[in-house]
Amino acid sequence: xxxxxxxxxxxxxxxxxxxxxxxxxxxxxxxxxxxxxxxxxxxxxxxxxxxxxxxxxxxxxxxxxxxxxxxxxxxxxxxxxxxxxxxxxxxxxxxxxxxxxxxxxxxxxxxxxxxxxxxxxxxxxxxxxxxxxxxxxxxxxxxxxxxxxxxxxxxxxxxxxxxxxxxxxxxxxxxxxxxxxxxxxxxxxxxxxxxxxxxxxxxxxxxxxxxxxxxxxxxxxxxxxxxxxxxxxxxxxxxxxxxxxxxxxxxxxxxxxxxxxxxxxxxxxxxxxxx
Numbered sequence: 043x044x045x046x047x048x049x050x051x052x053x054x055x056x057x058x059x060x061x062x063x064x065x066x067x068x069x070x071x072x073x074x075x076x077x078x079x080x081x082x083x084x085x086x087x088x089x090x091x092x093x094x095x096x097x098x099x100x101x102x103x104x105x106x107x108x109x110x111x112x113x114x115x116x117x118x119x120x121x122x123x124x125x126x127x128x129x130x131x132x133x134x135x136x137x138x139x140x141x142x143x144x145x146x147x148x149x150x151x152x153x154x155x156x157x158x159x160x161x162x163x164x165x166x167x168x169x170x171x172x173x174x175x176x177x178x179x180x181x182x183x184x185x186x187x188x189x190x191x192x193x194x195x196x197x198x199x200x201x202x203x204x205x206x207x208x209x210x211x212x213x214x215x216x217x218x219x220x221x222x223x224x225x226x227x228x229x230x231x232x233x234x235x236x237x238x239x240x241x242x243x244x245x246x247x248x249x250x251x252x253x254x255x256x257x258x259x260x261x262x263x264x265x266x267x268x269x270x271x272x273x274x275x276x277x278x279x280x281x282x283x284x285x286x287x288x289x290x291x292x293x294x295x296x297x298x299x300x301x302x303x304x305x306x307x308x309x310x311x312x313x314x315x316x317x
Contacts (some may be wrong), residue, residue, distance in 0.1 A: 081229060082193030086283040087113050087144040087313045090267070092304040093288070095125040103138045105298030113144035113309055119184035120150035120177065120199070121163035132189045135316055139189075144313040146286070147188075147196050148235060149181040152217060154203035156210035167213040174220025181221075182228045190314040196225055197233035197259055197286075200241040211244055218245065219253035231312055233257040235288075238274045246275045257311045259286035269310045286311045 093115035098106070103114070116130055117123045135145065152165040152173045165173050181196045198221055205211045222232035232255035236242030242260040258280045266272050269285040290306040 081231075082191070082315060084193065084231070084283075084312050085144075085315050086311060088283065088310045089113065091115060091144075091146060091286070091307040091309040092302075093146070093148070093307060094302060094304045097127055097130040097134065098300075098302060099129050100134055100137050102300045102302065103143060104141060105300040106302070107141050107143065108297050110297065112142070113146055113307075113313055114138070115146035115148050115197075115307065118147045118149055118188060118190070118196070119181060122150040122153055122161050122199075124150070130188065132187065135189045135314075139316040145190070145316065146309070146311075147181075147185050147190055147194060147314055148199050149177070149184070149196050150199045151177040151181070151221060153201055154210050154214045154241075156207045157201060157203040165213055165217045167209065167216070170213045170216040171220045174217040175224045178221040178224035179228070182225065182230050185230065185314070189316055191316065192229040193231065194314040194316075195231040195233040195257055195312040197235045197257070198222075198255070200234065200236045202237045202240040205240050205244045214241070214244065215248060215254075218255070222255050223253045231257065233259060233312065235259040235286075236261065238262040243274070246279060256280075257284045257286070259288065259307075259311065261288040263289060263291055265290050267306070267308045269308050283310050283312070 089112045090110060091113035092111050097116045117125065117127060139145065152163045153161040155164055155166050185194060185196055198218065200214065203210060203214065218234065225232050234245055234255035234257070236245065238260045242258060245254055246258060248254060260274065262272060262274065264272055266289050269287045273285065287308040288305055289308055292303055293306055294301065294303045
């Protein structure tokens with residue numbers, strides 16, 4: 043996310059190098075995240091959401107509960123998580139949930155071997171499957187410790203990379219499949235954050251959908267508050283409350299007398315089950 047793992051400049055450079063053109067996908071049906079009848083009922087939210095690197099204080103969340111935003115994304119873990127989270131505790135989750143906030147869990151897992159820049163954890167072709175499984179186990183443990191129950195989604199954050207590099211792309215998809223398969227084995231729903239020109243495109247246009255995420259959060263900074271009008275791929279993909287759209291980044295806003303810098307999201311997808 044902008045400014046969260048990489049500097050804004052770095053992310054724009056990475057995005058541009060990877061290629062910003064969006065090519066429509068082939069209209070593949072959305073993947074289901076669960077077996078019917080075997081899971082807790084999905085909790086979804088439709089409306090405005092925001093994400094920011096460090097979870098705001100409880101007082102800030104109270105001030106910001108003005109009705110403009112209804113959900114907030116929080117970084118629950120991952121070795122590549124860019125910010126400390128002094129506020130993000132089980133008590134905080136319970137309190138903001140009681141205020142009416144919906145929460146969107148993000149996990150910053152291993153990053154592609156061909157990605158520009160350094161990351162504390164990078165996957166390789168040989169480690170992709172094992173890392174995907176161990177990272178998913180960690181994501182479940184961290185989400186659960188925060189009070190986000192089974193049936194909640196976890197959105198795996200994959201930053202931009204060169205998806206035309208077949209070896210790199212194959213390794214990333216192997217990691218993603220392993221991560222999602224392990225999540226589902228532990229009764230957590232699979233979600234994925236990526237860029238419409240690169241990392242999200244790789245998932246949306248993959249010919250083999252086996253074990254890929256059922257919920258897609260795409261970064262397309264076009265300032266359009268929608269999950270439909272600018273949806274880059276086939277209209278039948280990721281339907282039924284399975285889309286998020288990060289449409290504006292680094293927006294400095296004041297609500298209830300408190301100023302935060304956030305990224306804006308249009309949301310129509312699962313959120314955490316709390317309480």
